[in-house]
Amino acid sequence: MNPVAVGFDGLLALLILFLAVRALTAPGLQQPVILFIAFGLAMALAWARMRAPDVALAEAAIGTGLLGVLLIDSLGLFTRSKSETPPQPRRSRAASILAVGTTLLLAGGLGFAILAMPEAEGLAAAAAEKLGASGVDHPVTAVLLNFRSFDTWLEIGVLLIAMWGLFCAGGREGFAPRATEARPGTVLGGTVQSLLPLVLLVGIYLLWLGKVDSGGAFQAGVVLGAAGILLRLGGLGFPDWLRPWLVRTLLLFGFAFMLLVGLSALFAGAAFLEYPPTLAGPLILAVELAATLSIGFTLYCFFTYLFDLRIHPATASSES
Amino acid sequence: MQVFYLLLGAFLLANLAAALLRVIRGPGTADRLMTAQLFGTTGVAVLLLLAEAMEAAALRDTALVFVLLAVLIVAAFTRTEGTEERRPAGKGS
Known part of the structure; x- marks a missing residue:
């Protein structure tokens, strides 16, 4: 792995992390929506770097293009409605604790499921072997x-x-x-x-x-x-x-x-x-x-x- | 040559990071949307560079889809603003 590739990937990873955090914490609705679109683009680049062009294509089409249009259009719904300021979601302590707790529980469960999986080399070899019979290339x-x-x-x-x-x-x-x-x-x-x-x-x-x-x-x-x-x-x-x-x-x-x-x-x-x-x-x-x-x-x-x-x-x- | 392409890509990524400042500072919706468009254009350039650097031709299709759908975002934006008389751009958010 040459240092330029490492530098590129590192820069991209930092950009993605920054975009994710900022999209979640930015005030109002407009800025998070635009940051989210940018986040989708950065993700597509990351998938491209991981040699998964199919996922990059899906992310470009769905995550950035379509979702971006839906979000921008919904933004119009809020800027049009009665109040000058977009409605801020109310944050209660109980809801935060519930959300964080559920997330941690889910992450723990997923981690456990992965660790508890029996050792196997995956299905890639089996799928590649049968590719000829699938009807597509x-x-x-x-x-x-x-x-x-x-x-x-x-x-x-x-x-x-x-x-x-x-x-x-x-x-x-x-x-x-x-x-x-x-x-x-x-x-x-x-x-x-x-x-x-x-x-x-x-x-x-x-x-x-x-x-x-x-x-x-x-x-x-x-x-x-x-x-x-x-x-x-x-x-x-x-x-x-x-x-x-x-x-x-x-x-x-x-x-x-x-x-x-x-x-x-x-x-x-x-x-x-x-x-x-x-x-x-x-x-x-x-x-x-x-x-x-x-x-x-x-x-x-x-x-x-x-x-x-x-x-x-x-x-x-x-x-x- | 591949290193050169990646180096160019990294430079464009750094450009994107600098453009983020406009998204965060604003002040108007249009400023932010222009940045999103810059993201799109630069992202397409990075994808094309990656297609060369990694010899993955499929990435060019991704770039193509990006270009087409970026127009949609702008079109949707003009419809949210243009359907009624424009109100003076709010400062900040």
Whole structure:
């Protein structure tokens, strides 16, 4: 290891630590949000240095891009509301002790679980050996969509549950189709127009790339969702033709499709979500396509829903 | 050559650390957001340097996604400020 690499990594580690501490302790809401976005970027650099480009890509797309947009948009909710100063969370001693206690307990439990694990060389060798039968060439995609596709299926379920929670909290009015607003501004409108095809292209590229290199359904879904968010920011409301049943179908599609694939494997006498090696490649691509569609649409709905609630607060009766 | 790339990367990281001062001092939202954008741009440069230094081409895709999504943050920001008449920028936070 040469000293320059050590210096780079040390500087990056210090930056991350500083950003984390400062994001937690800075006053107000605005500064922590921007520090958090910077923190995500620094984390992506750290993952890149650890030779985990898949994680770096996910962090860039989800941790910085999408979460950044959601946080900045939520910031608008607070600066707009009645009070001049954003609401400061009340800090009570009991709550602090509870939070610290739970964290320590969890950390202790995790540490114990790791120490109590039997010695093993891990599954990397076993996974690499079976890579040829997985239907894809990139080991990360093979693990995510073949060897451990059950986990991936449940992750898509988590997104679905989050959307469900939003429906429950905000009511269905948030999804009333909105008329297209007047162009918010020439610069923004032009940016959206010229950027949209590029974003769509990159989304499809990432999906296709998952077979051979870092990429895949989640990253592609986020980028496609970003295309939708861009449209909403550019003034295009939730379209008319997206009837409620169609919205629900699109939200459910990825989860349901994987369930269907898994169940048909069960009927064929294999394990749940076990693909036959000859069909694995096309099946994985189909599952990824379905998942990308649903992930992208869910994220678009997240944003649009919250954005519309903020722009038209009259429909949000649960607020205040 | 790889050492040179890493050295450049470290220099850019130091730039980011200096830019943090603006995030913390402010005073306005725009100042802070500009810094976040600087973070994005510099971060992309560091990623591209790392892609060369570590011979990991996949990092270029990460840089590409960064560039595209950074625009989104600015667009979202303009919508939070522009939807109603601008109020005078508050001092501090």
